[in-house]
Amino acid sequence: MTHFTLVVQLLLAALGAQDWPEPRRLLAYHPADEWVAGNFFADEPSELAASSLAIVQVWNDRLHCLLPDKARVRVQVRVQAGRTLEAEVVSILHCSAVQVRLPAKLPSGTHEITVLYDNAKLESGEVRIVRSYFGVLKPVGDAAGTRMKLTGAASGGSVISLFGTGLGDVSREEIRGELDGTPLALLDMEREDSGAGLDVLRFRLPAQLTVEGCYVPMAVRVAGKWSDILPVAVSPSGGACRHPLGLPPQQMEILDSGRSIGLASVQLTSTGQRGWSRYSAAMTLAGLDLVAEAAFERHAEGCRTLPPNRPRAYPVMLDGGTVSVRGPGGVLPPEDSVQGALPPGAYVVQTTGGLDVPPFSVQVRIPEPPRPAQRVRRLANDDLSIEWDGAKYEEGEVFTVSAFDGREPGFICKAPARAGIMTIPARAERIGRVAVAVERSKQHPQLFPLLMSNGARFQGIMDYSLSEDFSIFVQPGGQP
């Protein structure tokens, strides 16, 4: 503490209203960076590698179908004065975006990219080319590349395939795979320099697996860049994995066949004394991806870089009637957020029932939210330690600290709430504002059974997240 002063305070200043920036009129981005897509106010294109698939999106001041016909679209990259390279137009994604394969001979650097329609320039923008920018585009496959099934999970020694684009000019040594932190052996790699194919990486799982589950996190690092974290179904003896939502084999079989099951999700959220509280409840159809979103914990304990904020698919809603929630302070107002935190205690969620789901009622106990008076210390190795009273929390509740300042990638740290202590690595010096929350772990969800009007059974997930915004300033020289 000799060189630093820690100031922990509640974030009091409300964010000032800001004018929306003028949207870029052309944006070129990696297909795995889906969160850019459709975001009119995205202001930065993503990085791309030569030969990579890319999405090029253009728009006017009016939402309009600018690119209705693939045959009339051309995309060119100008690498230097007087020299342009043609990108191959692979498909029209929607009438304002095309998927292209970038030229193979693109040098690193920022270049001008132009979309032409009927050989007339529509818009220009910039494309940032780097040596390698790998992103995964498909769910994890088995050795043959077929999407892995929940009922056909990988086991010790299995081969799994990752399909992506943007591998670029890298050697085997620059590729690293991890399954829940365990290094994986790269079996082979295929680079697609032509055509519309994808780069393929194949890994062999260790013969002796120490983890199992339907959503074991896997990540791949290529030339220093980590990909998104992907779920892999792992079972010691192959066959069906053990599902964290307790799904029976028949429901997993339905999901594996590409169809959906019913899923209910009730969420109680509070952002603190100076924030707001609200609840949401949804009964939906959920396919493999939506079930994974509900059940996949990208990482459990420890700290990680924040994964990309992927757009959520819009689920098909089931009609279960309206929902009301009663807590220690009385009935919560429907749908709207209210000022202040949710008081700890017992809550009852009730529905009126609808066409698809009969009425149901479920109870939940909400713990105490994190307090601003958490004990924060800088350790000798410059790590940051946060302590709280773990005795107030239950098994299955996690304490999270997350930071995102808009420029740095941000991070999220998790620890079991009962443990009462978390250590944040030394990069905490760059913390400005953090969100501290207590929430329910996806690995230990609170489940409740539901019955549909047609007799089918499905699962409900009772979830809660109680957070506070803190500002933690770590400044050298002892001056706050």
Add this chain to the structure above:
Amino acid sequence: MSPVIVLAALAPLAWGEQVELAHPANPSFARSLQSPAPLAVGMRVGVRLASRRCLEGDGWKLRLYPLGSLQGYEASIIGARTADGCTRELDALLPHDIPMGVAEAVLTDSRDHSSEPQAVRLNPVQFALLHNAGRAMAQRMEGGRLQPLSLTAPARAGDRILVRAAGLGRARAEEVRLRLAQTRVRPLSVRAVAGEPGLEEIEFEMPANLSLLGCYVPLATEVNGVEENVVSIPVAGAVGPCRHQLGLTEAQLLLLDTGGRIPLVEFLIDRNFNLAVVSSGMAGSDLIASSTGHDQPPLQSGCQVSRTTGGGVGDAVYYWEEQLADKLPLGDLELTSPDGSKENPRHERLGPIGVYFSPGGFGPRVPDPGGVWQLRASNGDASIDWRVRVPPEVQPEELDPAALLAEGGIQQVRWNGGDYLESEWMIFRLRRDNTASELVCAAPAPDGRMSVDIGRFLKIPSDAAQRPYLQMSVWRQAPLLSPLRIGGTDGVGITIGLGRSYTWVRR
């Protein structure tokens, strides 16, 4: 039909093809992406790929899987719609024996490649009238022959009329009623259409003394108290064409009936969204019908509980068979606001209105005093000098909607009647989220007051979680028409001025 068990793996979802199923009364396949498409057992449905790609080859199969079940039920493919060598739509007949409730429909090709599933909700009945741009597929029986109704050959009292529908499902023919404007009509018969499996036809006799005549008189079917959609038929009181709201001549109506087009310009000012748009084009019968809307009885003072129609088979408005024409050469357009400022309004072609960024639309709101806006065109083929009055923003006096609801009974609502014209009506709408009925009260706007029957609203079944929503807005009794002559041809000019509404939602 015996159940079929299919365990074939689907293509990976990210690369899967989306399939869409629609009720035949929903020719545009319009649907909510977040709710299962409502269909009835045993009915005909349209099937297409969301990408609108051609459905190449034969051997297509459609199977439906009740939610939570591995057991599939096969629908019969009974037809295909092909144009220019491309099959874009299939007709399928849904099975009768599938359980009610939510199911997923999967289309497979001859190689057993499967689409992504589309969620549907199978109901016992989903009875809706077939239409084209909102006009019923209606025919008159004349001496044993069938003649389609048209603008120049409308229905008259005593005529025997046949209209087509689909989705009767498990309902009985005796349960079907018709509503023609405000008149209830008992059908003479409701039966399957010979040679057209999955479709029904309703035969009825045109009643005498209809209170509403016109080219688009609303017609709806009702089964067990539910109206699924409202379409229209042309009705006249005597031999000759129907009376058109846009004042079209017999020659213009005949032109439309024979596939011709007339010039149409719409000028819209909407102060709720700060929109000022001019839409123009040569319009055929589809676009004219959708621009005109249904004939409505004259507004009357008082309150009524109206059913909000349309359980979800789709919206008739967003569908045109005719090709959209280019906008008309109107030249330079200049819009003058009531305070004298000038700007150039957007000029679009007729058809589905785009989504606009309205730079001032989300800015700070100040009370809008209304006034007359002027549209002028120069250097073009038409002489336009139109004025449209936008009523002042609705500002009820001392209105506390929460107190109104708490007190119930009949309450007075007041505003400054001196702000409004004789032709303007104040409409008071009160409804709740997700209820099928709403309270609608009307009064001449210059009256400055109306009695609203809150007691009737409170009797509409609902629960506490369904938030009440109130809107007060000013409407004109009839469309405001302006003369239009372009390139030597007479057309129609429609001007619409929407003032700012008053809205309230319980927080």
